[in-house]
Amino acid sequence: MDKKTIRDIDIKGRRILVRVDFNVPLDIKTGAITDDSRIQAALPTIKYLIDHNAKVILCSHLGRPDGKAVEGLRMAPIAQRLSRLIEAPVVTVPDCIGQEVEKAANSLRDGQVLFLENVRFHPEEKENDTKFAQALAKLAEVYVNDAFGTAHRAHASTVGVTKYLPAVAGFLMEKELTVLSGILNNPAHPFVALLGGAKVSDKIGLIQNVLAKVDLLLIGGGMAATFLKVQGHEVGLSPVEEEKQDIAQKLLEDASHNGVSLLLPVDVMIAGSISGESAGVVVDIRDIARDKYIVDIGPRTISLFSQKIKGCRTVFWNGPMGVYEILQFASGTKALVNLLAGLEATTIIGGGSTAEIVEEMNLSDKMTHVSTGGGASLKFLEGKILPGVAALLDK
Numbered sequence: 364m365d366k367k368t369i370r371d372i373d374i375k376g377r378r379i380l381v382r383v384d385f386n387v388p389l390d391i392k393t394g395a396i397t398d399d400s401r402i403q404a405a406l407p408t409i410k411y412l413i414d415h416n417a418k419v420i421l422c423s424h425l426g427r428p429d430g431k432a433v434e435g436l437r438m439a440p441i442a443q444r445l446s447r448l449i450e451a452p453v454v455t456v457p458d459c460i461g462q463e464v465e466k467a468a469n470s471l472r473d474g475q476v477l478f479l480e481n482v483r484f485h486p487e488e489k490e491n492d493t494k495f496a497q498a499l500a501k502l503a504e505v506y507v508n509d510a511f512g513t514a515h516r517a518h519a520s521t522v523g524v525t526k527y528l529p530a531v532a533g534f535l536m537e538k539e540l541t542v543l544s545g546i547l548n549n550p551a552h553p554f555v556a557l558l559g560g561a562k563v564s565d566k567i568g569l570i571q572n573v574l575a576k577v578d579l580l581l582i583g584g585g586m587a588a589t590f591l592k593v594q595g596h597e598v599g600l601s602p603v604e605e606e607k608q609d610i611a612q613k614l615l616e617d618a619s620h621n622g623v624s625l626l627l628p629v630d631v632m633i634a635g636s637i638s639g640e641s642a643g644v645v646v647d648i649r650d651i652a653r654d655k656y657i658v659d660i661g662p663r664t665i666s667l668f669s670q671k672i673k674g675c676r677t678v679f680w681n682g683p684m685g686v687y688e689i690l691q692f693a694s695g696t697k698a699l700v701n702l703l704a705g706l707e708a709t710t711i712i713g714g715g716s717t718a719e720i721v722e723e724m725n726l727s728d729k730m731t732h733v734s735t736g737g738g739a740s741l742k743f744l745e746g747k748i749l750p751g752v753a754a755l756l757d758k
């Protein structure tokens with residue numbers, strides 16, 4: 364990686380502002396953390412700083428509070444979880460800037476940890492406001508960005524603050540960039556990308572960028588409907604992005620020009636409604652009824668995709684194959700998670716919902732890498748420069 368990391372800078376006894384992405388999923392009813400992978404993933408950086416006698420000042424956003432304090436999006440429960448994981452106290456404060464916070468930061472002893480309140484309680488965070496960035500910078504002597512999941516956002520705590528402090532990457536940031544640039548620049552072939560999720564529009568940039576790199580592209584999930592429609596199939600009530608049909612057509616052509624085999628489902632599960640009460644029926648893609656929704660890939664597609672994936676040495680996956688939140692429509696997604704977990708190949712899981720499914724199935728440690736960035740990993744694989752990364756010091 365061409366950016367400086369915490370290994371390259373003097374941290375002993377210094378106040379270090381660490382931007383983490385602890386925007387973890389919470390249970391809607393109880394507010395409990397349902398997946399703490401993002402906290403776990405930042406532990407190597409936090410432990411390293413503690414072990415090297417730094418004064419650690421963590422900051423993150425949680426949810427989208429829209430520039431005001433929202434009780435359910437306070438950082439205290441996250442700080443508690445962190446405290447349990449590092450087996451050390453984590454001091455919290457009611458804000459992320461201001462005199463009281465400065466006092467807490469200045470009274471930290473070597474190896475102590477302070478956790479600031481949700482940075483998005485201030486509208487200035489997302490506006491990348493100069494004064495707000497300066498107020499954050501005032502708390503510390505060094506800035507570390509370990510928030511890969513937020514690196515695609517040019518906010519005050521990811522970009523603005525780097526104007527006022529020496530800014531380096533943490534270990535999670537380093538690992539994400541190394542693994543993801545590895546599959547872009549130097550993948551072991553054959554290389555397959557397995558893409559799903561609701562919308563084609565979310566994945567166009569990614570497909571365009573990887574067409575020159577992959578050998579095989581497998582498409583399932585909601586986004587397959589737009590491609591199937593372009594190929595002349597009836598897709599029933601499945602949402603189709605009409606305005607993206609030309610692009611889908613072009614992607615099919617580009618794949619063929621690039622010698623990439625792009626495969627779509629050969630059978631699907633359809634249902635009368637997208638709800639837990641509705642039972643699914645498997646049909647050939649030529650037999651999708653007009654009054655039904657596509658809700659999953661079918662068993663023949665699972666075997667076809669599995670057989671293709673088994674022949675590959677690098678697998679990248681982003682996006683579920685069906686409506687996985689509903690048990691009876693989750694088979695395609697689960698079958699492929701299980702398949703990937705048993706492969707010898709390099710398996711990289713894009714972040715967001717795909718990562719949450721793998722974690723829910725307790726199979727994260729069977730994958731080569733599960734990214735902590737949803738939007739960020741997509742942007743990166745589109746070939747875009749992430750502002751939070753660009754702002755860090757070059758080696």
Ligand code: 3PG
Nearest residue numbers: 384386427512513737738
């Ligand atoms: C995410 O989960 O996508 C990141 O934490 C960034 O959050 P955002 O999408 O609300 O900017």
Ligand code: MG
Nearest residue numbers: 715737738739
């Ligand atoms: Mg997001």
